Amino acid sequence: MDSDNLLDKMKELADDARYLMTVPALRGKMGSIEYFVITLPYSVVTRYLTTTDRNLPPKERENRKPTPSRYGVIADYVTKNPDTYRFSSITCTYGKDGTHAPVRWKSVEPSGDLSLIGVLTLDNRDPLIIVDGQHRFEGIKKALDQDPSLVDDMI
Structure with a gap:
């Protein structure tokens, strides 16, 4: 490989690295579908x-629209309860059409129970698309607007 090709490849890798996000995760399986459980700080969320996949036609992409009074x-x-509030998770699909796989999964161990614990690498250019939790998501955004100190809380 000549130096120009090597430099181009290095630039490409550097560009890709800017978009990668690595997070601790749990891996599970339902039928033939592999899924992951992750937590993210509100600042990343x-x-x-x-809340929607912009690549789908409008009739197909809409889940229940979040209503301001509900997420308010x-x-x-x-x-009002920054130290004691709780709510359930937000369920998402990964990628533009919900069928994309993560960039990489690296488990703690190759087999056994510890193979379900590891590190998941995602590409930030493929969003997590909410399928359940639109109101919680909008509530988090509004709460952050009202109280920026919540930025490191996680869901």
């Missing part, structure tokens, strides 16, 4: 999750 109640609950 508000940038990386999206969630935001108020969070900001």
Whole structure:
């Protein structure tokens, strides 16, 4: 490989690396579908999750639209109870069409129970698309607007 090709390849790798996010994860399986459980700080959630897949026609992409009064109640609950609030997870699909696989999965051990614990690498250019939890997501965004100190809380 000549030096120009090597330099081009290095630039390409550096560009790709800017978009990679590595997070601790648990791996599971339902039927033939592999899934992962991750937690993210609110600061990442508000940038990386999206409520809809913009590549689908409008009729196919809409889940229940978040209503301001509902997610406003969630935001108020969070900001009024910053040390004790709780709510359930947000369920997402990965990638533009929900069929993309993560960039990489590296488990703690190759087999046994510890093979279900590891590190997941995702490409930030493929968003996590919310299929359940649109109101919690919008509530988190609104709560962060009201109280930026929540930025390191995680879901």
